[in-house]
Amino acid sequence: MDKELIEAISKVKKNNKESNFLEEHKFIANCLQVGLKIEDLKQLDYKDVAKILLSFNLEENNQEKASQSDIDNLLR
Numbered sequence: 001m002d003k004e005l006i007e008a009i010s011k012v013k014k015n016n017k018e019s020n021f022l023e024e025h026k027f028i029a030n031c032l033q034v035g036l037k038i039e040d041l042k043q044l045d046y047k048d049v050a051k052i053l054l055s056f057n058l059e060e061n062n063q064e065k066a067s068q069s070d071i072d073n074l075l076r
Helices: 003-015 021-032 038-043 047-063 068-075
Strands: none
Touching: 003 047, 021 047, 038 047
16 A cells, blocks of 8 residues: 555544444445446556545545534525
């Protein structure tokens, strides 16, 4: 693995204290959730797939959560 991927994985592991149960299946499920297909996984290198998944995770973390007042304003 390259240095960038190792660093990103260590950051995710520190923030996520779930068990490693069905880790490979979770990986495939996450790939499917972000829109990758099985054919994509066959053609892409695992490092590239991991970086794609990490970029989705980073994007989610940068988004602000809506407050109750935001929701109230939207529904008016």
